[in-house]
Amino acid sequence: MDAFQFSRATTVSQAVQSGSGSQTSQQGADVRFVAGGTTLIDLMKLRVERPRIVVDINGLPLDKVEPTPSGGLAVGALVRNADLAQHPTVKQSYTVLSEALLSGASPQLRNMATTGGNLLQRTRCVYFRDTAHACNKREPGTGCSAIDGHNRMLAILGTSAECIATNPSDMNVALTALEATIQIQGVKGPRSVPIHDFFLLPGSTPQRENVLEPGDLITGVTLPPPVPGTRSLYLKLRDRAAYEFALASAAIVIKAPGGRVEYARVALGGVGTRPWRSLEAEKALVGRPASPASFRHAAEMALKDAHPHSENGFKVELAKRCIVRALTTATV
Amino acid sequence: MDFTELIEMIESSPSGQANSAPKSAGDKKPEPPSAIIGSSISRVDGPLKTTGTARYASDYHLPRMVYAVPVCATISNGVILSLDTSKAESMPGVLHVMRHENIAPLFRTSPGGARSGRTSESRPPLDDNSVYYWGQYVALAVAETFQQAQSAAEAVKVTYQSSKPNVSTKLDETIPATGQPGGPHVESTRGKPQEAFDAAPIKLDATYVTPAETHNPMEMHATVADWQHSETGGDKVILYESSQGIVNHANVMAQHLGIPRENVQIVSKFIGSGFGCKLFPWPHSALAATASRKLGRPVKLTLSRKMMFSNVGHRPLTQQRMRLATDSQGKLVSLQQDYRNHTSHVDDIRENCGEATPFLYSVPNLQVTSALMKRNVGTPTPMRGPGAVPGLFALESAVDELAIQLKMDPVQFRLNHDTLIDEEKNKPFSSRHLKECLELGCDKFGWSKRTPAVGSMRKGDLILGWGVACASWGAGRGNSEAVVALRADGTARVSSGTQDPGTGTYTVVAQILSDKTGIPTDRIEVVLGDSSLVPGPMSGGSTATASVIPSVAEAARQAIQAVCVNAVRARTSPFFGKDPTTLAMTNGRIHAKGDKPETGTPFQDILRMASVAAAVGEGKTGPAASENKAAADHSMHSFGAQFVEVEWDPGIARLRVSRVVSVVDGGRILNKKTATNQMAGAVVMGVGMGLFEETIYDPRNGHAVNDNFADYIVPTIADMPQIDVHFLDIPDPFIGEYGARGIGEIGLAGVAPAITAAVYHATGVRVRQLPVRIEDLLTTA
Missing domain, CATH: 3.90.1170.50 (Aldehyde oxidase/xanthine dehydrogenase, a/b hammerhead)
Structure with missing residues (x-):
């Protein structure tokens, strides 16, 4: 870990001011906000992140979960994953989010990790995390070690010739299925970004993972009102039973009265370079019977553009089975 | 250095020399031990560890x-x-x-x-x-x-x-013929294995691979x-x-x-913990x-x-070709194991995969060969059950496959080939109860309810798979010294230059001294872990317990004798002037042999009467044969049987080990609690070996890219099956007076092949290369 300056922000505007001095808010930022620290401190120890200045935002008043006037839920950026997962409204009305949070990491990590931090969780690609190897995400232009390397855990959707790193978050997948909105305070004031627009595909700039600019601080996440009559769930498949990232996961929000699908949101984890909303699967479901055949068809649609590499071809079938099982469980 | 036989190395270790004369087989048996032997007392060093006061390096x-x-x-x-x-x-x-x-x-x-x-x-x-x-x-x-x-x-x-670099996981390079320089080395041979194989009607020829594994003690x-x-x-x-x-x-x-x-x-x-590294x-x-x-x-x-992951050893990758053949009645006629393992460029380390092959089953024609392949990896080192654990994965998998080919129950096939003679050394086993392990395991597991067809057993929506495998590990005992001081304040101190790797050595040493003296363990100070003490054994190869306890027992006897001499010399002693050989010490009291112990005098009173601070005894003991010549005429091994249930959800390719019954014939068990703990831990390690663990070297640069606990996965609490551990608890008559063989390794042996046997039973997929991965099973509906 390199030496750095440490300060504590007492107001959001002070934090934004501090962050605005960074040349980027993406990989290589020289100013970083720290909340739970579960990603940042880890990467600093590995010298993947080497900020000059670290601003502690834990003192900011962003730790509330409150209903919105329209019947949704506003979640502060500093709400801990453990608290959010156990929040009565989340458990009852946004089950998929509670389940996704509880499937991630370990209790110790969930006690520390925050909503805002989880949105910015970095990939577990082994080459990104080790400075001995070339990585376009960590050091643009050096090449991708993963494409011809150990890529079993890596993405099959949204990849590019420059990067196949997976977005590792479970929470993000649930938020995607729930169509959450990210609240950001920037130098020019506050703005709201739908989660679908928040994350960027790697393309030729894998070092850019989201739309944040220098000074931008995530202040919270807003969930729309629950869609009446829907059921939601999160299914995560992995090698061991706990404390591991997904090989494939599915977040489902679905409404199928009388055995016919009226509403469906399908998002995938563990397979995409970003939390993967499958509009194709949703389109294939709505108006169709809630049957094994249409679920399998939707799964085929979701994976039709999959581009596997040397070790992760199995994820294509695994993700399909994950979708089918999740849809089946949510509609019985 | 060509390092093969861990136990042989320990037994030939130069430290220490026996001071107790060998006994002939006719010597009368020692008194049965007191109730503290075999009891489930907690670790004497437990409070130090749970309060954080134990000092690690x-x-x-x-x-x-x-x-x-x-x-x-x-x-x-x-x-x-x-x-x-x-x-x-x-x-x-x-x-x-x-x-x-x-x-x-x-x-x-x-x-x-x-x-x-x-x-x-x-x-x-x-x-x-x-x-x-x-x-x-x-x-x-x-x-x-x-x-x-x-x-x-x-x-x-x-x-x-x-x-x-070369870190290839294929150990297929062309090498000279068996016996030629640079060619495979013959580890064991008897009969005409190739001819018997060629002529046999029923055959299996399959290659099994175990990956490089990293020990990773906490x-x-x-x-x-x-x-x-x-x-x-x-x-x-x-x-x-x-x-x-x-x-x-x-x-x-x-x-x-x-x-x-x-x-x-x-x-x-x-x-x-160390696990060998x-x-x-x-x-x-x-x-x-x-x-x-x-x-x-x-x-x-x-x-x-x-x-x-790179600098302190690993279990090397092994590639083992197994050829087995039976006659038309299913009787094993030939067994061949030709294995290779990788090693480093600076050391030749043989992973002794043929450890158990020559004696586990009765077979007239047999050969085991080994060869080493240089790779750009650090030097391998023993990892729990070195050689035997990967070797038994191959042997027990092959036996399971052969039994299935014969349409024979895999337990019955093994029982049919049980033997009480080590056919390699042509010596009887000192104490082999593999049959009893299988029988008890069948009973505890409910094996008789097994239906052999693939995918034929269910639990709700899940498919169950049941598998079995046998386990074995050599029993060894080496040189050890110990010093016992019985002190005038009524406490005792025992010291030896051995160490407790977390398994309970402090505790069993205290139990032995308590057994010999009647002093309760809370008044016994055990001092280990310092090379300035008299030399004690290495904690490896499941030999530390068997090695150290005879020296502690001998030192205790010597210390008791010293108290008795004090008892006859101190003028105020009730035993003044008597013959010290007529005295004994029971429950901490010195008394005339034949008298009730309660009539005696506490040893600390004797020491105070004699104005001595402590009566000190020293024990120096060696391999089992140094105590009992007949030990050399026997083959000493521990045995076991592992029964595994897996739950298989084909819809999402989810496999979990749900239940393990582990039966171990490890001689007398000195402490059921610490022993059960070791066995249960070994089962968890076996789940890791079966389903998760593999050190992955990037072929382009030789880096073990999964060099952390997020990417090198081991079982979590959530992966833990229901574990049911049973000991036969039959003392080995030749290893020493307590008959305890040591159990560090054997709990891991056989777990992985029992898992893959269960996986086959559930899924129909035979996984010959560990670990079992989702992608191996995804092809099945």
Whole structure:
């Protein structure tokens, strides 16, 4: 870990001011906000992140979960994953989010990790995390070690010739299925970004993972009102039973009265370079019977553009089975 | 160094010499032990551990101590072209950057001779500018604080000339024929295995692969070196270590450093487990010692988890071709095992995969051969059940496949080939109850309810798979010394230069002394983990318990005799003037033989009457045959049977091990609680071996890319099956008076092949290359 300056922000505007001095808010930022620290401190120890200045935002008043006037839920950026997962409204009305949070990491990590931090969780690609190897995400232009390397855990959707790193978050997948909105305070004031627009595909700039600019601080996440009559769930498949990232996961929000699908949101984890909303699967479901055949068809649609590499071809079938099982469980 | 037989090495260890005469087979049997033997007492050192007061190697904080952080190579084959330390040396707090050019000489260990010792990596650290494996130490930064040392290590700039490494997991290169130089070495042979195989009607010819595995004890290796310069010569160094073999460690370090053995002291009071990777010293120990020598200050060097994957050994990759054949009745007529394992470029380490093959089953024609393949990896080292565990994966998988081919129950097939004669050595087993293990296991597991067809058993929506495999591990006993002091305050102290790797050695030593003296364990002080004590055994190969307890028992007898002599000499003693051989000690009291113990006098009263502080006894014991000549005429092994249930959800390709019954014939069990704990832990390790563990070397550069606990996965609590451990608890009549064989390894043996057998039963997929992965099973509906 390199030496750095440490300060504590007492107001959001002070934090934004501090962050605005960074040349980027993406990989290589020289100013970083720290909340739970579960990603940042880890990467600093590995010298993947080497900020000059670290601003502690834990003192900011962003730790509330409150209903919105329209019947949704506003979640502060500093709400801990453990608290959010156990929040009565989340458990009852946004089950998929509670389940996704509880499937991630370990209790110790969930006690520390925050909503805002989880949105910015970095990939577990082994080459990104080790400075001995070339990585376009960590050091643009050096090449991708993963494409011809150990890529079993890596993405099959949204990849590019420059990067196949997976977005590792479970929470993000649930938020995607729930169509959450990210609240950001920037130098020019506050703005709201739908989660679908928040994350960027790697393309030729894998070092850019989201739309944040220098000074931008995530202040919270807003969930729309629950869609009446829907059921939601999160299914995560992995090698061991706990404390591991997904090989494939599915977040489902679905409404199928009388055995016919009226509403469906399908998002995938563990397979995409970003939390993967499958509009194709949703389109294939709505108006169709809630049957094994249409679920399998939707799964085929979701994976039709999959581009596997040397070790992760199995994820294509695994993700399909994950979708089918999740849809089946949510509609019985 | 060609390292093959761990137990043979331990039994031939030069430390200690028996002082108890060998008994002939006609000697009368010792008194049965007291109730404390076999009881489930908790670890005597438990409170120290649960309160955080137990001091592990890196817990030592010495005055003026400084910190060392290694620089690790980022190639795995090549030479260092330049190593620029100028920036690092100018950083705050940096005291020294050690490299090949400026390191004080470190010597190789000399083979043979007294106190020769065994090191792990024969090449001393920083010996030249060659790099043989990724992560190899190329420099060492020493600074006032850990952070300064770490920053300095990161600031060292190294350039390399890199050659293409070879870390291939295919061990298929062409080598000379069996018996030719460089060709496979014949480990065991009898009959005409090839002819019998060729002529047999029913055959199996399959190759099994076990991956490189990394030990990963919870406590990382650490050395705190305290070099004490002496004006008059005779420098001394104390090394606080995490070592499974302090006596060997001292022997080795004396040679590496070129100083007399008595000037090296190894302290290893508590060990956060080792599983074999702490048996022999690794290069960081010599680096820390030589840095302390250079700077005249204590030096702490703690490995990172990342370094644990490259610098302190691993279980090597094995590739084993198994050829088995039966006659038309299903009787085994030929068994051949031709295995290869990878090793490093600096050491020849044979993973003894044929450990159990020659004697586990009755078969007239047999051959085991081995060959080594050089790879750009660190030197392999024994990992729990070295050789036998990967070897039994191959053998027991092949037996399961053959039984299925014969449409025979796999338990019945094994029972049909049980034997009480070791057909390799042509000697009877000292105590073999493999049949009883299988029978008890069948009963506890409910094996009779098994239906053999693939996928035929269900639990709700899940498919169940049931599998079985046998286990074996050699029983060994080596030299050991111990000192027992019975003290005038009514307490006792027992000391030996062995160590407790976390398994319960402190506790069983206390139990033995309590058994011999009647002194309760809470009044017994056990002192281990210091090489300045009389030499005790290494904690390896499941031999420590069997080795140390005879010396403790002998020392206790000698100490009791000393109390009796005091009892007849002290004028105020009720036994004054009597013949000391007419006295005995029971429940802490000295009494006339034949009298009730309650009529006697507490030993501490006798000692006070004699005005002595303590009555001291010393025990020096050796291999089993040094006590009982008949032991040499027997083949000593532990046996076991593992029964595994898996739950298989084909819809989402989810496989979990749900239930394990583990039955072990390990001789007498001294402490059921610590023994059960070891067995259950081994089952969990077996789940890891079966389903998760593999050290993955990137073929382009030789880096073990999954060198952390997120990417090298081991079972979590949520992966833990229901574990049911049973011991036959039958004393081995030849290993020593307690009949205890040691159980460190055997619990792991057989778990992985029982898992893959269960996986086949559930899914129809035979996995011959560990670990079982989702992608292996995804093809099935």
